[in-house]
Amino acid sequence: MLYVRREPLPELVPSPSDQGSYSPRWPGRKLPPLYGQYHEYERRLPQHRWNAPSHASEPKYFWIAGHGRVGSGWGNVMQEILLNAHLSYKANRAYVFHNYTWNDDGSDYSDYNGKPIPSRVPLSALIRGPMIGEPWPEGDPAPLSVSEEYFYHACPERRVVPHNDVHDHLPSWFAADITKGWLDKLNSLDDQCVEAGADGGPPFNWVTFGDKDAMRDLWPELRRSPVLTHFAYSPLVELAFDTNREVFSPTSVLEPPLTSVPFTPSTPTAARYTEIPGLLVLHLRRGDYEGHCAHLARWSSSYMAYNALPELPDRFDPPPGGSWGENTPENVEIYMRHCFPTTAQILARVDELARVDAARGLRDVYVMTNGAVEWVEDLKRALRATGRWRTVASSRDLVLNWEQKYVAQAVDMLIGQRAQMLIGNGWSSLTGNIVVMRLANGRSAESTRFW
Known part of the structure; x- marks a missing residue:
């Protein structure tokens, strides 16, 4: 494991003039929206204490840096974030949510079969609920989710857990075994800011999602998780x-x-x-x-x-x-x-x-x-x-x-x-x-x- 630093992400909110304009790259096609108001909504979540002198009193965080991106359809991304959010919830750590990202090269627009599409869409334009920072059900003390941008602001230093530190010791790639392996690792750490290393990909990947038996043992608890029920x-x-x-x-x-x-x-x-x-x-x-x-x-x-x-x-x-x-x-x-x-x-x-x-x-x-x-x-x-x-x-x-x-x-x-x-x-x-x-x-x- 190692500690790393990273500068905060750049401002993602576009100016109004960015919406609905045209580009010579796609002649005659109107550029897609950039969802600036949704990015701004996420920035203004009350748990995002941008001007706080210290973030030491805030909850523990779990950020999965190797999440699905770059050309993944919404179905692929959503199936992963459901399990990632449930894992964070079980670990009593604030889930760190991210944009639905088609292209992470920093561009606002990407080409999809000759048509422009947004390179990133904030999750709040697609879904709502505890996964993206709204309250958990009444009486549930789980920490509120935060955005990737805020995580990097609050956590300039963080503990990175390499993928193999967990997955080399798992008995299978089934969802229940992966969840237990990461829970054991997270529960052994006192660090406030923990990141799942991107070196080996996300905890749950195409191997797990492609196996007909991989959800069998986790499903009884997942179906009752507030990640799904709310x-x-x-x-x-x-x-x-x-x-x-x-x-x-x-x-x-x-x-x-x-x-x-x-x-x-x-x-x-x-x-x-x-x-x-x-x-x-x-x-x-x-x-x-x-x-x-x-x-x-x-x-x-x-x-x-x-x-x-x-x-x-x-x-x-x-x-x-x-x-x-x-x-x-x-x-x-x-x-x-x-x-x-x-x-x-x-x-x-x-x-x-x-x-x-x-x-x-x-x-x-x-x-x-x-x-x-x-x-x-x-x-x-x-x-x-x-x-x-x-x-x-x-x-x-x-x-x-x-x-x-x-x-x-x-x-x-x-x-x-x-x-x-x-x-x-x-x-x-x-x-x-x-x-x-x-x-x-x-x-x-x-x-x-x-x-």
Whole structure:
């Protein structure tokens, strides 16, 4: 272990002129928002005592410097921060949260398939709750989370724990073993400021999230953690949900919009995000996922850890006959049916699951997808042609403002979390986060399915 110093991070709040301008790098394209007001909100959290003469009386901190970043989708980042925040909570240390960072080279904008996107988005534009500095449930003495920027301000000197100091002594890469290993290490340290070294990556990485058994032992305690039971989406995301409610599930009785219901530390997630009766959500990854699904088939991959929790009814055991890095054409077809289904296969699976008890009363379909507009419209026509659905809508139908456009994944996740039934992709981290929230909020496991 070693002690290190680092200067405070530079100011991240852009000037108003940075928003909505144009750049010669992307001719004719409006630059995305930089979310300056959200950065400023995080800076003004009351536990951020910027002008305090000393920070010695503040709580102990835990900063995971090697967190997922640089090209990681929101689903990948969120699955990691849930476990990191839970680990910090268990250690009775303030969780240090960070920006959702697509590119950490210091640029404001990054190129994504020829389009500009924000290089970083503050977590407060996506989520809210104890993970990003709001109070824990009433009576819970856990220290309040702080931002990365504040951590470096309050902790110019800190103890760095190299990755191998913990992971070389673990019996497995399962989440429960990793949590215990880091808890033992953190509990042995009196240092106020502790950092998980970035030398070997974060405590929980793709190996853990990709193993179907890796969450099994930690899940009973994680599902009761206030990290999950008092999680919420940002007001920006909830506003998008309210604005589009009539698109994906028209209301039959007057319901107060989410944005009109005060968010309080005492309100559990399950009470805020109640089930929407009649709504079926389908998560269908397209685009480059076709190649990803073929890759999964070559390596005989199982469902991801969040999608293989023991109570879930749909299991996937890799079919026999494959070898390391190769698989049979028949097995590849099995993978594609579950991972990248055709329209005919989608319709057949929807018809099959519409007959189970948990599907009684379904009448609206919402398709969460990154698919091309033409493909999405063809699928919607096919769903309507069955004569079963009152409404059929998709991610492409949502009306989003300029800031909501770049957090649209979180909007989809909120819709999926509240659906009466979800049919998701067992290899998708975005599906996995929805699954975890549904189960933690008391949704029936029978109503959470896969292709």
